Amino acid sequence: MDDDDDGGIDGATTISDMASAPTETTLNRSASFSLPSIMPHEPFVSRLVEDDDEPTPTRHDDGDEEENVALLASSQKQKTTAKHKQFLTYLYISHACAAWGERMWDFLGGLLLLTITGGTSLRWTAALSLSESLAQFAVGPSIGDWVDRQQPLHAPTVAYAVQNLSIAASASCAYVALSISGESSFHIPVALLVIATATTARLGSVASTIAVEKRWVIALCSAHDDEVLTTTNATMRRIDLTCKIVAPLLAGIIMSSFGERAATVACALFNIAAWPAEVVCLRAVYRASSHLFTSREEASSSSTTTTTTLSASWGHFLLYARQSIFPSTLALALLYFTVLSFGSLMTAYVYWAGLSATATGVAQSGSALFGIAATFLAPALMKRVESPEASGTLFIWLQNVCILPAVIALLVAAPMGNATSANAAIYILMVSVVVSRVGLWGFDLSVTQLLQNDVVPAEAVGTVSGVQVALQALFGAGIYVLGMVLDAPRDFPLLAFASYLVVTLAAALHTWGWLRKRGEPNAELPPIGVDL
Secondary structure, eight states: OOTTOOTTOOHHHHHHHHHHOOOHHHHHHHHHHTGGGTSOHHHHHHHHHHHHTOOOTTOOOHHHHHHHHHHHHHHHHHHHHHHHHHHHHHHHHHHHHHHHHHHHHHHHHHHHHHHHTTSSOSHHHHHHHHHHHHHHHHHHHHHHHHHHHSOTTHHHHHHHHHHHHHHHHHHHHHHHHHHSOSOOTTHHHHHHHHHHHHHHHHHHHHHHHIIIIIIIHHHHTTTSOHHHHHHHHHHHHHHHHHHHHHHHHHHHHHHHHHOHHHHHHHHHHHHHHHHHHHHHHHHHHHHHHHHHHHHHHHHHHHTHHHHHHTTSHHHHHHHHHTSTTHHHHHHHHHTTSOSSSSSHHHHHHHHHTTOOHHHHHHHHHHHHHHHHHHHHHHHHHHHHSSOHHHHHHHHHHHHHHHHHHHHHHHHHHHHHOOHHHHHHHHHHHHHHHHHHHHHHHHHHHHHHHHHHHHOSSGGGHHHHHHHHHHHHHHHHHHHHHHHHHSOSGGGHHHHHHHHHHHHHHHHHHHHHHHHHHHHSTTOOOOOOOTTO
8 A cells, every 4th residue: 555545544543543552463554554754664664673573575585585495395305205215115015015925936836736746757847937938928018018008007906916816726726736645637637727827827927017117117206316216126126036035935934844735825825815915005106196107198098009000919029129228128038048047957957966955045045145236236336327228238247257157167077077076167157156146137127227218109118028028938938948959967068158158149239239329329210100
């Protein structure tokens, strides 16, 4: 209100009112309307401010404003970070439940099949591994495409249901077979049913892995920098490797203490009980962060035509091959063509060579521990180097260097034929493979981040990841086929040498892709048309 618009109140009346009711409101109103006729307005307001020790809202220092804005931004960032950590915790719990149930069955499945079929042949155990590998190769790309087309919460909910309930069904079938004493023609059909349900569980695991580790993790970390994404990937892998150590240990204790049927019951009950817990955790995460999925859902819905046209398997592989990260992803798939890991072939070989089961078990645990160490080392290295490609180059050549002594020792000891050299080669093999896990899992984490960040179009990350699973299964099955050709234990050094050559090829392929990308940082692949 202007000074001369005093509303019919003169100076004397105002002072009288002030005397009769000296409130802060009256004082301020009097100062603003009448007293300017007595003294200048600004000095009086300044004096009121000084007397009341209150800052005037109409005057701010620029430095104070900037400081307040900075403090507000810092406070908001802390709240966002705390909330982000909270819903990631629920995601980790869900992932741990799924990983624990799967790792229990991975340990029990082959042993139970061996027992069911008479305990004289590894044929049924090998058939289980082959069935899972072929199914992943055949269906993996379609599973990835399905995940891309689903709502974020629907895909992992269904995938976990298929995984957990199929494991429970497979364990239940094994329990029925174990309950039938003596020779029975019923054992073979039950073994086939165990393999079928276990293979279905593996496909459910593929779907849940793509949905959670490739799609959810990307969305949940989209509001943060790559360092948060790297740390989240490392934590997820750490959980999986920890379950790989502890779950088989607990399953083995149950089997040794209470029998095989008790172990199957424990495995089935855990997987049944785990599914509701997994879904509750996923729902909690989605409710707290649904806004982070919005943009990805819109992108996915806008590309429905493209995704549908690419639904043929050949289209999926073309999409995969045209990615700028193709050399790195193919290199990761090639690493599955190896006997230099604690799979069934190497385990059988070292047992044939005289290594005790206890020593083999300790080495397997050490292998997992070195893998866990990689989940701490990889984020720190990625933070220091320029890109995941650079860290991947260091890790894959580290793996190559670590397994080289094992290959040399096996090739040198084989012609000698004496026990001393053979034993030395076995121990060198074990140590080399254990230490090489740092390079393997560090490279795996590097390529995982490339898959999350660099797939084009971004909404096709599930399809590309499905092809990745298929190729990994193909190369994994390939080494078993080669093992069937070179089936004598004395031929294992040749298998090890072939594995080393493939690892070297993978390292060279990834390094070439990284150097090419460095030389052409802005190079892009041609746009992917819908007519593939």
